[in-house]
Amino acid sequence: MNFQDLPFDSAAILAGLKPWVLCESPTYDPSAVNRMMDLAAYELAALGAEIERIPGRMGFGGSLRARLPHKDRGKPGILLSGHLDTVHPVGTLATLPFRVEGNKAYGPGIQDMKGGNYVCLEALRQIVKAGWETPLPVTVLFTPDEEVGTPSTRDLIEMEARRNKYVLVPEPAKPDGGCVTGRYAIARFNLRSVGRPSHAGWALKDGRSAIALMAKKLLEVEAMTTEDCTFSVGVIHAGQWVNCVSSECVGEALSMAKRQADLDKGVEAMLALSDDSGDVVFEVTRGVTRPVWEPDAGTMALYEITRTIAGEIGFDLPHGSAGGGSDGNFTGALGIPTIDSIGVRGAGLHTLNEHIEIDSLAERAKLAAGLFLRLT
Template identity: 45%
Template sequence: MMQFEGTDAFMTSANWFDTQTILDGIRRWVEIETPTDTPEQVNRLMSLVAEQHRDLPVTLERVAGIDGCGDHLIARSTWGQDQPGILVLSHLDTVHPMGFIERLPFKVEGDSAFGPGIYDMKGGAYIAHHALRALCADGNRSPLGITHVFTSDEEIGSPTSRALIEKEGRKAKYVLVTEPAREGGKIVTGRKGVGRFRVFIKGVPAHAGTRPQDGRSAVRELANVILALEGMNDLNRGVTVNVGVARGGTRPNVTPEEAYAEVDLRVPSFADAEEFVGKILGLTSKTEGVTVTVTGELNRPPYEKSNAGASLYEHAKALATEIGFELIDTHTGGGSDGNFTAAHTATLDGLGVDGKGAHTHYEQLYVSSLAPRARLLHRLYQTLR
């Protein structure tokens, strides 16, 4: 059964939530560029983050990166590890390539601070760390132990961290995900499941001018496949199927022997996932002599709003009211590492900073969101039991 400490407990000095101090900390993380495919850069930031935990009552575990990805870092409070506690999930990798910081340098203009990955999600990762630091500084200990996992591969689907996240998630009582807030500061209590598929088509080549009757066009069959896939879209149900990559053939005067496509599926529920994954994997050729092979799977399960997740949200909402802002929840089509934990552990996502422009050349956080959102994480640490 969920228990929450009263909202008037464990108040901490406001000095810990000085906006400029928090922003200075975020800047250090942002100015170390961390594209997922540049593990040495991700590891450079992981080393800084580890160093910034050295004076805290935590134990550190660094998991060596594999398959071209960087390391993962686990910081565990020295208390409360003998029972299910709070798991905080953050990723330090970004989508922006190396050198992008020259195009999008850290800068502050009005209420916006800019930089690669500042909104998605270095700002959120940092305020969670800052909230832990504030918790440790006041001499108190949270009722539950805290484990903060920093991963290196979320932006490519978490292939090397998923097992770690699922393992830690099953051990936890609550999961807090520091992905950015949505649409003006909304918290996330549901996300669509994400599937990724590859379509391989094999036809029969021929001279397109002199022997067209001998050919079997893989590209033409790809057109049939694309129409079938696009026909699966059902916006009323919240199901989307997108053929994001399509290619085939070699020259205009050759009947194309091969064609290829990459497909993205988004589904709101496990029932939808089962139905549409089956439909996509079951695609077959409509042309004699042409084969269609589909591979792939659901790589992030749906994150459906559970009773436990709803209770956790209501508690966070009350804390936000105490701090001085309204917390509204939403459901989003984008996936996160919260998708891996929500089915079995109370999960609250979108706890990071507010802002806009994730993955763009104008990515930014709103400076005014830093102190309130850091305070919210701090109060969650203090009151979850």
């Protein structure tokens, strides 16, 4: 069973990936995410997988768990863990249409991370068509909320990971084409300022603006950034009538650190910004957190296998820790051998320039097939 003998073709893979990209699936639109789960469920059912649809909660879409046929099904094996939600709202295709330009294919979510998920299913498809059985049973778990920190499915991912020997996370490859063997810690925070409403025309002095305080605090938050721990505010919502002094403003902040101790200090500093002593109240509450994932011997052994397979295909596979959390934070932090960012090459994720390099489709499908066939 030599994975190099499997007939991977980038053009054919792109044709299969296109319907996934055309199915827009932003995190906050559970119906859209569920439609994307339908497409993936069909692909996996065609492989003979046992399909389980897991209802969503907390206002998010549902998850999809599929177990491939195997004589040892139920025993520890390989977990393919990916998300099918994207940051792009429905309608993004109007400004970021699916299109091909030379070796690049564009579209919302094509890099993060529909491309990586799809090439792994293509690897399984070619293995099944060849009549081969992987040494270990394979489970696929697709979730709906990674782009907002995985608040509704972390337990599901962690429990499934504990049932397996290895976790593969096909997030986009790093800019140098490398993979990820560790990730920084990330914490999210909910911000809220509460002021006093008044008419902005004839009673301006009677009001206390929640927006004004949030703007002041935003600058304070971002000024806390150091080399060890970063802070940013990415979401602000307030106001409805311009002739009213705003009574409430809400926001969301994010902090990232390479070491858990630095993140813990950052969390303490953020929570200390809460203040109810003045006319306008400012509240900081903690949101979801991704733990630091530091590579251990198991992950590094998995990396060496992955690097060897990449070399046989004909490309280098550097590795390292990375910012930008993923669900690999959870499985790696549990001590389960995890290899992350083995998905497609490309650039522009989370922007209107998101694209993949088409020739990486066959390359990364071969890499996934090598892992499915070589891990024992």
